[in-house]
Amino acid sequence: MSNAQQFDTRPQGEIPVESPLAYSMQRSGAPKAKAGTKVTMRERPFLGQLTLRGGAIVLDEALREVVGLGLPGEPLGLVQDQAGERSIQWISPDEWLLIVPGGEEFDIERRLREALGDAHFAISNVGGGQTVLELEGEAASEVLKKSVAYDVHPRHFSVGKGVTTVFAKATVILRRPSEERWELVVRRSFADYTYRWLLDAGEEFDIAVEN
């Protein structure tokens, strides 16, 4: 067991917590769904996000034991559990992003550290630094085509794939958990920029924002 110090980043008690987009949604607005709405955006804030680094074999074993998910077998892979609540994504040959429902990450990190023991690894809680945006609807890929350099054609970007790429003038982790749904993991500091860019890009498709 490593002797790394861990602390729970979730405040106990009655401390108000704001999502990275709280201000943007007030300032830039959150358009309601219309008859012609072809794409819907929603934020999934406060998810637990852990960056796992280390050898694939030991991490895979520990992760199966603790979360019940195996690492994706190939580069650019994205693996989810049945409910789609927990996912693990390939970021780099020795790096993976684990996203779990908010509040679980502290316990998962502790149990992963126990399971990994003296193996060579690093786990960082990155939940406070990034947030997840979701695009859904028939025009979701059209909006993405206006925003990312990456080819999002279904033949090239199949379900269960995730890439880190350029989004407008920022970067984004783009994932496709299901046929109609796209997820964008964005940096907290770029959340407002990304949100406003998507509002603008989605205007022609009557983009709607669900809170």
Next chain:
Amino acid sequence: MFYILCPYCGEHREEEEFHPKGQAHIARPADPENTSDDEWGDYLFFRDNPRGVHHELWVHAVGCRKFFNITRHTVSYEILEVYKMGEQPSITAESLASAEKSQGVQVGDGGQQTVGASDSAAKDSRGTKV
């Protein structure tokens, strides 16, 4: 624009996701205590600028953030080969020249085939570069 194959991601990506990091296969002197000023100067400051085949270090900066090597033709800008860190190029100016020779292809202006310092550097570093 380049369309670059990242050997770690295993697919082609736009050039804007990458950064060039200069000449590849520059090995740090193995015995710094007994290295002359000239050799240090060469190691630190002097780089090849070949007309022809060049081995370069690139990083997939927006992506997997791994470094890797590209063999590129500085005249045609053609990317001849992409290989991971720690590996040696299979295409060099020498190998390209000898391949063309064996095919009986006449090289119009010999200048394009730089049997260059870059490849001798690559050879020198063999075994010392991680």
